[in-house]
Amino acid sequence: xxxxxxxxxxxxxxxxxxxxxxxxxxxxxxxxxxxxxxxxxxxxxxxxxxxxxxxxxxxxxxxxxxxxxxxxxxxxxxxxxxxxxxxxxxxxxxxxxxxxxxxxxxxxxxxxxxxxxxxxxxxxxxxxxxxxxxxxxxxxxxxxxxxxxxxxxxxxxxxxxxxxxxxxxxxxxxxxxxxxxxxxxxxxxxxxxxxxxxxxxxxxxxxxxxxxxxxxxxxxxxxxxxxxxxxxxxxxxxxxxxxxxxxxxxxx
Amino acid sequence: xxxxxxxxxxxxxxxxxxxxxxxxxxxxxxxxxxxxxxxxxxxxxxxxxxxxxxxxxxxxxxxxxxxxxxxxxxxxxxxxxxxxxxxxxxxxxxx
Numbered sequence: 001x002x003x004x005x006x007x008x009x010x011x012x013x014x015x016x017x018x019x020x021x022x023x024x025x026x027x028x029x030x031x032x033x034x035x036x037x038x039x040x041x042x043x044x045x046x047x048x049x050x051x052x053x054x055x056x057x058x059x060x061x062x063x064x065x066x067x068x069x070x071x072x073x074x075x076x077x078x079x080x081x082x083x084x085x086x087x088x089x090x091x092x093x094x095x096x097x098x099x100x101x102x103x104x105x106x107x108x109x110x111x112x113x114x115x116x117x118x119x120x121x122x123x124x125x126x127x128x129x130x131x132x133x134x135x136x137x138x139x140x141x142x143x144x145x146x147x148x149x150x151x152x153x154x155x156x157x158x159x160x161x162x163x164x165x166x167x168x169x170x171x172x173x174x175x176x177x178x179x180x181x182x183x184x185x186x187x188x189x190x191x192x193x194x195x196x197x198x199x200x201x202x203x204x205x206x207x208x209x210x211x212x213x214x215x216x217x218x219x220x221x222x223x224x225x226x227x228x229x230x231x232x233x234x235x236x237x238x239x240x241x242x243x244x245x246x247x248x249x250x251x252x
Numbered sequence: 253x254x255x256x257x258x259x260x261x262x263x264x265x266x267x268x269x270x271x272x273x274x275x276x277x278x279x280x281x282x283x284x285x286x287x288x289x290x291x292x293x294x295x296x297x298x299x300x301x302x303x304x305x306x307x308x309x310x311x312x313x314x315x316x317x318x319x320x321x322x323x324x325x326x327x328x329x330x331x332x333x334x335x336x337x338x339x340x341x342x343x344x345x346x347x
Contacts, residue, residue, distance in 0.1 A: 036280060037290075043297065143286060
């Protein structure tokens with residue numbers, strides 16, 4: 001039993017969120033609607049890779065078994081991944097990618113802002129950097145949500161579909177199990193309920209400006225934190241992990 | 253992306269305090285906010301800038317290249333306009 005199992009689990013969850021959404025965004029490389037957006041989406045992907053690398057490395061140090069960032073990201077199977085179901089949802093079209101990013105960044109921005117006060121120096125240090133990056137991710141995705149929602153009939157329908165499909169994956173961000181609550185009590189983790197009002201405010205104001213209706217449904221999907229994923233995760237991991245699994249220890 | 257839906261914008265970047273904005277290139281974007289974001293994403297990825305201006309390309313008035321004789325040739329013979337006859341102190345960094 002390692003010294004701080006809860007902190008290890010917490011860092012791995014955050015690392016997996018960043019790694020998986022980054023991989024999803026990277027799928028747009030060379031495929032986005034126009035050059036400017038192609039670079040914008042991959043810039044966001046790179047920010048998330050940066051967060052994932054720091055978090056995996058830190059988790060490996062906490063674990064103390066010699067696993068580095070590559071071991072933790074590329075040599076674990078689906079059931080060991082603890083990311084939110086939201087971040088693994090597919091890029092069915094540009095609207096889905098934008099809505100997924102918006103719903104996630106609207107949470108991650110206040111999350112990192114609050115994390116700056118963490119008693120864990122590593123997490124507080126990462127938060128200081130990540131908060132600025134998340135602010136831009138939110139700004140970029142929100143402006144697109146507004147333009148797609150308030151754009152043509154076609155763009156409005158597509159962003160509405162994306163919102164209605166992804167909404168059931170938003171509840172997971174606010175789950176608070178023993179791992180989170182024990183670390184909140186120590187002043188290390190962010191209590192997700194303490195920032196929920198900020199998420200709600202952002203989502204409501206952007207959806208209003210976008211002429212979109214907030215979905216009424218209240219039933220929420222769950223399972224990602226416990227390794228129960230949608231069928232999409234395996235298809236994300238196979239190209240993502242291919243190189244390290246074929247050539248373990250390969251270095252850039 | 254159609255030219256009508258996403259017109260062209262010229263991008264100007266200021267690299268450091270005390271410098272002037274310089275033309276960096278252009279982007280396609282639907283409106284001013286998206287043009288600013290596109291400029292940030294395309295032209296400041298390696299720490300190139302502290303300030304960005306975007307200007308609708310259509311708003312730029314350019315001279316007619318056929319007029320370059322009357323516009324620019326007369327200056328070629330006026331060497332005394334060049335500040336090369338005295339030495340600049342080192343403290344004057346960015347002339």
